[in-house]
Amino acid sequence: MTSIQMPQLGETIVEGTILKWLKSEGDQVKADEPLFEISTDKVDTEVPSPVAGTVTKLLVAEGATVPVGTAVMEIDDGSGAGGNGASAPASAPTAAPAQPATPAAEAPAPAEPAQPTPQPQQPAPARTTAAPSTMPDRGPRSGILSPIVRKLARERGIDLATIAGTGDGGRITKADVLAATAAPPAAGTTVTPLPSVGPAAAAVMVAAPSMPAGQGEEAQPISHIRKAIATHMLASTQQTARAWTMVEVNVDRLVHLREESKEKFQANFGVKLTYLPMVTRATIDALQQFPLVNSRLDGETIVTPRFVNMGIAVSYDAGLIVPVVKGADGMNTVGIARAIADLAARARSHQLQPDEVQGATFTITNPGPYGSLLSVPIINQPNAGILSLDGIQKRPVVVEDDAIAVRSMVYISMSWDHRLIDGELATRFLARVKHNLETWDFAEDLGL
Amino acid sequence: MASTTVESGAAGHGAEPRGKRSEDGQATYLIAVAEALWEEMERDERVIMLGEDIGVYGGAFKVTEGFLERFGPDRVMDTPIAEETIVGFAVGAAMEGWRPIAEFQYSDFMSSGFDEITTVLSRYHYRSGVRTPVVLRAPSGGGVRASSFHSVNPEPWFAYAGGIKIMCPAFPSDAKGLLKSAIRDDNPSLFLEHKALYRRIKEHVSEDPAALIPISSAAVKRPGDDVTIVTYGAMVHKALEAADTLAGRGISAEVVDLRTVYPIDEETVIRSIEKTSRALVLYESFHFLGIGAEVASVIAEKAFEHLDAPVMRLAPPNHPVPFSPPLEDAFLPQVADIEAAVDRLSAW
Numbered sequence: 001m002t003s004i005q006m007p008q009l010g011e012t013i014v015e016g017t018i019l020k021w022l023k024s025e026g027d028q029v030k031a032d033e034p035l036f037e038i039s040t041d042k043v044d045t046e047v048p049s050p051v052a053g054t055v056t057k058l059l060v061a062e063g064a065t066v067p068v069g070t071a072v073m074e075i076d077d078g079s080g081a082g083g084n085g086a087s088a089p090a091s092a093p094t095a096a097p098a099q100p101a102t103p104a105a106e107a108p109a110p111a112e113p114a115q116p117t118p119q120p121q122q123p124a125p126a127r128t129t130a131a132p133s134t135m136p137d138r139g140p141r142s143g144i145l146s147p148i149v150r151k152l153a154r155e156r157g158i159d160l161a162t163i164a165g166t167g168d169g170g171r172i173t174k175a176d177v178l179a180a181t182a183a184p185p186a187a188g189t190t191v192t193p194l195p196s197v198g199p200a201a202a203a204v205m206v207a208a209p210s211m212p213a214g215q216g217e218e219a220q221p222i223s224h225i226r227k228a229i230a231t232h233m234l235a236s237t238q239q240t241a242r243a244w245t246m247v248e249v250n251v252d253r254l255v256h257l258r259e260e261s262k263e264k265f266q267a268n269f270g271v272k273l274t275y276l277p278m279v280t281r282a283t284i285d286a287l288q289q290f291p292l293v294n295s296r297l298d299g300e301t302i303v304t305p306r307f308v309n310m311g312i313a314v315s316y317d318a319g320l321i322v323p324v325v326k327g328a329d330g331m332n333t334v335g336i337a338r339a340i341a342d343l344a345a346r347a348r349s350h351q352l353q354p355d356e357v358q359g360a361t362f363t364i365t366n367p368g369p370y371g372s373l374l375s376v377p378i379i380n381q382p383n384a385g386i387l388s389l390d391g392i393q394k395r396p397v398v399v400e401d402d403a404i405a406v407r408s409m410v411y412i413s414m415s416w417d418h419r420l421i422d423g424e425l426a427t428r429f430l431a432r433v434k435h436n437l438e439t440w441d442f443a444e445d446l447g448l
Numbered sequence: 449m450a451s452t453t454v455e456s457g458a459a460g461h462g463a464e465p466r467g468k469r470s471e472d473g474q475a476t477y478l479i480a481v482a483e484a485l486w487e488e489m490e491r492d493e494r495v496i497m498l499g500e501d502i503g504v505y506g507g508a509f510k511v512t513e514g515f516l517e518r519f520g521p522d523r524v525m526d527t528p529i530a531e532e533t534i535v536g537f538a539v540g541a542a543m544e545g546w547r548p549i550a551e552f553q554y555s556d557f558m559s560s561g562f563d564e565i566t567t568v569l570s571r572y573h574y575r576s577g578v579r580t581p582v583v584l585r586a587p588s589g590g591g592v593r594a595s596s597f598h599s600v601n602p603e604p605w606f607a608y609a610g611g612i613k614i615m616c617p618a619f620p621s622d623a624k625g626l627l628k629s630a631i632r633d634d635n636p637s638l639f640l641e642h643k644a645l646y647r648r649i650k651e652h653v654s655e656d657p658a659a660l661i662p663i664s665s666a667a668v669k670r671p672g673d674d675v676t677i678v679t680y681g682a683m684v685h686k687a688l689e690a691a692d693t694l695a696g697r698g699i700s701a702e703v704v705d706l707r708t709v710y711p712i713d714e715e716t717v718i719r720s721i722e723k724t725s726r727a728l729v730l731y732e733s734f735h736f737l738g739i740g741a742e743v744a745s746v747i748a749e750k751a752f753e754h755l756d757a758p759v760m761r762l763a764p765p766n767h768p769v770p771f772s773p774p775l776e777d778a779f780l781p782q783v784a785d786i787e788a789a790v791d792r793l794s795a796w
Binding site for chain 1: 796
């Protein structure tokens with residue numbers, strides 16, 4: 001008897017929803033055959049069977065959301081009672097008993113412990129199930145408020161959100177509170193009673209006041225993906241010190257290059273030529289010049305990867321997802337174009353693997369094709385920044401000799417985390433991106 | 449058990465004539481204890497002493513040298529090596545109106561008198577209404593390379609009995625003043641003299657026979673603002689040494705000496721935590737269920753609102769005291785361990 005559990009598709013994933021059972025009780029399954037579809041905060045995927053046997057029990061209703069590690073299904077694989085404690089004594093299948101259930105007592109001890117997860121040799125889906133950690137990673141101790149800190153904040157009416165912690169993991173200490181009350185309040189600092197600084201996730205769904213759907217309105221439960229987006233976006237705005245800087249870039253040369261070469265490029269490489277890969281390539285160079293923009297804050301440590309995993313925001317029917325071009329710093333613009341095209345296509349067809357939406361070191365969002373002029377994106381944590389490529393427009397600009405000419409211009413901006421980066425660095429970084437786009441000859445890099 | 453130690457123990461672990469105060473009036477811990485006994489024997493003739501080798505030999509550590517000559521064999525009694533009898537005799541004498549002081553050569557051997565101490569001495573007043581003003585004296589503690597039969601800290605065992613006040617002084621003045629208070633108290637007391645301190649600590653001690661230190665009063669031995677180290681006995685001196693070093697690093701540690709470990713002076717401890725908000729409880733009895741375990745829970749229960757960090761404990765493991773010097777050093781909290789613990793606590 002093997003008990004199938006809700007797999008953990010990513011280290012921060014704590015629950016998943018059974019979208020659809022692909023097998024019914026009594027069905028025969030082969031090893032690796034898909035058993036059910038699940039939806040998690042990050043991806044929707046099929047879960048294959050680790051064993052061959054007969055489905056004896058579906059333990060969870062379609063549409064139900066259960067914590068990672070919850071037993072959702074039992075398969076009689078002839079190994080007798082085993083599984084990992086989650087399996088009930090073998091009971092006769094309720095429908096089409098193709099095989100008699102093996103009584104537990106008669107069964108020999110299983111030679112191999114029944115695995116709730118797919119065997120190692122099989123392909124990626126649902127492989128990250130080992131050692132389920134159900135705690136979201138919030139950084140060490142950053143959120144702990146000691147009794148004395150709470151007491152002082154209450155007595156003195158201090159907004160703890162205005163205090164930077166110096167304790168372990170950024171914890172606010174008694175000394176921090178005393179220092180904050182000793183110093184005169186900064187201009188504009190509002191002194192309010194102790195705010196709720198609980199986990200952002202809890203706040204997401206608490207929309208007060210409640211206003212249920214009335215006549216002429218449609219009510220729909222929030223989707224998993226929508227909920228995840230809401231949680232992550234709110235958490236980012238609460239946890240980062242977001243600042244924003246913009247540069248204006250003359251992309252006349254890129255526009256000409258694309259107009260001249262797009263058919264040839266598509267013929268050569270099978271993907272469309274867009275501006276995004278060129279901007280991505282120019283951004284990677286800037287990240288290499290200014291590695292701090294590629295870094296992240298881990299507690300009180302700044303972690304700076306020596307590689308670039310570029311997150312590319314992709315909208316699809318369910319919402320927004322950020323697939324990651326892994327090792328993007330090792331690719332030329334053609335490679336980047338192919339990788340983005342592949343990931344975007346699979347995102348839109350719900351075929352991304354869990355590890356393809358993790359590990360971004362920086363992110364680019366690209367609302368330009370939809371006609372945006374300017375965007376102020378929210379940082380994709382734990383990145384230090386997110387770059388926005390907005391719409392290219394022909395604009396009259398002042399060129400050499402104070403002449404006015406028509407040029408293809410674009411605003412490229414970055415939301416950046418002021419905890420990690422200061423304005424000078426952010427501006428120099430964007431200036432580098434601008435310089436690259438205005439001076440590089442992409443023709444060669446594009447194999448044209 | 450005791451029979452093997454009368455000779456080897458007395459000869460091998462620091463027994464020598466107790467000597468006198470130094471010319472500037474400073475007294476060792478041992479002399480302070482002897483003075484307290486002497487003054488109380490002079491003051492009240494109901495005070496009597498009994499124990500193994502306390503008379504002719506003058507005590508294993510020579511605390512009672514000269515007492516037999518001054519007070520005579522009716523008030524200074526050598527006993528057989530029979531701790532249960534010593535306690536039973538003391539309880540009976542107390543019931544008859546005497547104020548007996550029973551000495552154990554090492555506190556390790558008190559367990560041979562366990563039943564008389566815990567079921568008779570600690571409860572007799574409750575059961576009968578008859579007072580039993582008995583003082584049990586014993587050298588306790590480790591750090592003197594005396595192995596697991598001569599290094600025990602038995603205070604948790606007897607604190608658990610209830611009904612027996614327990615003092616573990618760290619300084620000569622406290623030892624003298626507390627012992628005199630114990631002798632004058634109508635309740636049973638256990639007075640534990642840390643043997644590592646007997647001849648190592650010296651200070652000016654009051655010569656006023658009326659000077660007392662109240663039972664159940666802790667003392668702040670070093671004021672500080674950042675961290676409180678609550679401790680007692682020999683660990684007080686290690687805590688003070690650590691506090692000196694920590695001060696050099698900008699950490700201001702307050703050292704609270706409990707002096708009496710049962711009942712605890714909760715107020716002094718809590719007042720200190722109110723100031724510092726961080727507590728390290730340092731103790732030489734075993735970590736699990738040791739005196740400091742109770743102190744830590746008092747702080748958690750009654751000073752919770754003032755805490756800025758978890759209450760930390762530093763104490764030896766529940767394990768026999770090792771004989772090997774490197775192992776004993778590893779077993780007992782050392783100054784460097786205290787500094788490291790305070791550093792962890794400060795950084796929290």
